[in-house]
Amino acid sequence: MFPFLRRPLLRPLTCAALALALALACGATACREPRSDTPSDARATHVPRDDWGNPVLAGTTRVPARIVSLNPASTEILFALGAGSRLVGRTHWDVWPPQAVAVPDLGPGLRPNVEAVLAAHPDLVVLYASEDNRAAAARLSAAGIHVIALRFDRISGFDSATTLLGRAVGLSDAARVITDSVRRTLAHVRASTDSLSRRTVFWHVWDAPLITIGAGSFLDDLVRIAGGRNVYGDLQPASPVVSLEDVARRDPDVILAGPEGAARIRSDPAWRAVRAVQRDDVLVVDTTLVGRPSVRLGEAAVSLARLLHPGWSP
Amino acid sequence: MVSRRTPVLAAAALLALAALTLAAVAWGSVHIPVRALAAAVAGHGDPTTVAIVRTLRLPRVTLALLVGAALGMSGGALQATLRNALAEPYLLGVSGGAAVGAVLATVAGLRGPFMLPLAAFGGAVVAIVAALLVSRAAGGRADPRVLLMAGVIIGAFANAAIMLVLAGAPADTVRGAVWWMMGSVAGADWRGVAAMGAYLAVGGALLLVWAREIDILALGVEPAAALGVDVERSARRVYLVSALLAAATVAAAGLVGFVGLIVPHLVRGAGVRRHRALLGGAAVAGAALVVGADLIARVARPPMDLPLGAVTAVLGVPFFLVQLRRLR
Numbered sequence: 322m323f324p325f326l327r328r329p330l331l332r333p334l335t336c337a338a339l340a341l342a343l344a345l346a347c348g349a350t351a352c353r354e355p356r357s358d359t360p361s362d363a364r365a366t367h368v369p370r371d372d373w374g375n376p377v378l379a380g381t382t383r384v385p386a387r388i389v390s391l392n393p394a395s396t397e398i399l400f401a402l403g404a405g406s407r408l409v410g411r412t413h414w415d416v417w418p419p420q421a422v423a424v425p426d427l428g429p430g431l432r433p434n435v436e437a438v439l440a441a442h443p444d445l446v447v448l449y450a451s452e453d454n455r456a457a458a459a460r461l462s463a464a465g466i467h468v469i470a471l472r473f474d475r476i477s478g479f480d481s482a483t484t485l486l487g488r489a490v491g492l493s494d495a496a497r498v499i500t501d502s503v504r505r506t507l508a509h510v511r512a513s514t515d516s517l518s519r520r521t522v523f524w525h526v527w528d529a530p531l532i533t534i535g536a537g538s539f540l541d542d543l544v545r546i547a548g549g550r551n552v553y554g555d556l557q558p559a560s561p562v563v564s565l566e567d568v569a570r571r572d573p574d575v576i577l578a579g580p581e582g583a584a585r586i587r588s589d590p591a592w593r594a595v596r597a598v599q600r601d602d603v604l605v606v607d608t609t610l611v612g613r614p615s616v617r618l619g620e621a622a623v624s625l626a627r628l629l630h631p632g633w634s635p
Numbered sequence: 636m637v638s639r640r641t642p643v644l645a646a647a648a649l650l651a652l653a654a655l656t657l658a659a660v661a662w663g664s665v666h667i668p669v670r671a672l673a674a675a676v677a678g679h680g681d682p683t684t685v686a687i688v689r690t691l692r693l694p695r696v697t698l699a700l701l702v703g704a705a706l707g708m709s710g711g712a713l714q715a716t717l718r719n720a721l722a723e724p725y726l727l728g729v730s731g732g733a734a735v736g737a738v739l740a741t742v743a744g745l746r747g748p749f750m751l752p753l754a755a756f757g758g759a760v761v762a763i764v765a766a767l768l769v770s771r772a773a774g775g776r777a778d779p780r781v782l783l784m785a786g787v788i789i790g791a792f793a794n795a796a797i798m799l800v801l802a803g804a805p806a807d808t809v810r811g812a813v814w815w816m817m818g819s820v821a822g823a824d825w826r827g828v829a830a831m832g833a834y835l836a837v838g839g840a841l842l843l844v845w846a847r848e849i850d851i852l853a854l855g856v857e858p859a860a861a862l863g864v865d866v867e868r869s870a871r872r873v874y875l876v877s878a879l880l881a882a883a884t885v886a887a888a889g890l891v892g893f894v895g896l897i898v899p900h901l902v903r904g905a906g907v908r909r910h911r912a913l914l915g916g917a918a919v920a921g922a923a924l925v926v927g928a929d930l931i932a933r934v935a936r937p938p939m940d941l942p943l944g945a946v947t948a949v950l951g952v953p954f955f956l957v958q959l960r961r962l963r
Binding site for chain 1: 663664665682683685687689690692694725744750775806807810811814815818820822823824825826933938939940950
């Protein structure tokens with residue numbers, strides 16, 4: 322009677338839709354999960370907490386000697402703190418500073434391979450505070466390992482993350498030096514570009530689908546500090562999908578893109594609809610420098626300010 | 636058999652298509668009053684508006700038209716030849732093969748406007764040839780069921796391959812691949828339009844020329860053979876051309892689901908039986924569906940484009956359900 326019910330179920334379109342629905346459903350339920358319990362005694366003594374609300378133990382009495390860092394930003398911070406030699410594991414994508422490459426690659430940072438992490442015998446695991454990592458974090462905690470979950474989405478998150486990591490590995494002084502230096506550089510860039518005219522910026526993250534940065538991204542902060550204005554600062558998500566037609570309508574002064582993206586923008590006829598592309602105001606960003614909200618934030622702000630304001634110097 | 640109301644329906648469909656096309660060029664992030672439209676198309680007026688209309692919207696709407704027409708014709712021809720109401724352009728492993736090609740290209744970093752369509756088309760052709768070879772090896776001479784099964788199996792294999800490749804890919808690549816699988820004409824340019832136009836011109840013309848044979852094939856293997864048609868040869872070349880048409884649409888716009896499945900049913904529901912009229916009607920209705928769906932995809936949730944394949948399915952399903960009720 323309804324022959325269409327016998328259609329093959331496993332076609333890509335169906336799979337894509339299912340995957341999307343599943344992801345949405347998981348995200349929705351995970352959001353409603355209760356936060357971790359907050360022991361009242363811990364709150365009384367103002368124990369610092371990670372981004373899941375779990376207390377971060379001070380590393381002064383029992384210094385962690387074997388650390389697994391499952392996020393490129395935390396790996397950078399740990400190296401900057403001087404704890405790089407204690408790292409016994411990283412993700413596949415943690416390749417800065419160059420010494421990080423020598424640390425064993427344990428695979429992905431989202432839904433990490435718990436067996437591989439346990440096999441590294443860590444006493445501290447740092448991971449990204451994503452709902453994808455809840456299950457892995459619970460297993461590691463159950464194995465008696467101290468887990469710190471950090472969100473590296475905004476510039477403000479960098480300060481607290483560095484302070485927490487410094488505390489956890491017993492290097493709080495080094496953490497203070499790093500956060501002070503980054504904060505000072507950012508403040509200087511912000512102040513010295515403040516009087517310059519604000520150029521409007523379209524930040525090209527990915528094409529097909531065309532992805533840019535929204536208010537939820539640290540890059541939005543970085544553009545503002547460097548004296549620019551993100552044309553999609555009104556959209557909340559960190560990486561919203563937009564249409565090229567709308568980019569043309571918002572008519573940004575400049576386009577920022579990585580080297581490959583810039584080459585594609587210059588060669589693709591469709592991009593000619595955007596006036597900044599017609600004027601060849603396509604600026605190439607050093608994506609390895611500005612790609613993550615970490616110890617090189619100050620450097621990233623300086624390089625961005627130089628791009629946006631020719632002739633500017635720190 | 637062409638009923639008396641067919642010419643009226645054809646005129647109405649063409650008129651609706653023209654109106655939709657006009658609306659699709661006028662509406663979007665920037666709304667252009669119809670009287671200013673001709674000026675913008677000719678290159679006069681606000682430069683941003685002119686750039687949007689000439690370099691983005693015109694190629695995009697044209698590509699939507701061509702893709703819709705090709706999917707409609709391909710579906711109409713396949714349903715008749717395979718004598719299966721569920722047959723559709725993506726069935727013979729086309730979507731799976733194209734997706735494998737596109738995903739491999741994306742993972743390898745070949746995301747340019749040139750390489751990805753080429754990889755998708757290559758993947759689709761490999762899958763089509765594989766399905767034909769499997770059905771031949773299985774001895775399914777003129778039995779369309781064997782070919783259908785071969786296509787389904789190849790599609791399932793392709794899906795497994797995609798899952799394996801994407802399991803280890805970075806998040807951006809996965810997002811890009813999933814979006815590609817949901818279809819889009821957002822990346823349209825005149826070069827892509829020209830390629831799609833050439834495929835549709837040749838493939839569409841061949842199917843129309845073979846329309847008489849398709850009428851006979853639709854009767855079944857034995858009646859067709861009795862009427863002197865070389866069933867195997869005729870069927871095979873109709874499959875091949877229909878599948879290549881679908882492969883061209885996949886290369887141009889990714890996977891735009893459901894159009895090739897429902898559009899022929901809609902046309903048949905309007906009383907059209909002969910395949911020359913049915914294929915023509917399916918081209919017009921398919922074009923209207925995709926142009927309309929893309930318009931909705933653009934204006935429903937600005938500044939974002941909704942995935943085209945999802946919109947065509949959401950739009951198409953109610954029509955299809957009404958059609959099913961009538962069949963009972």
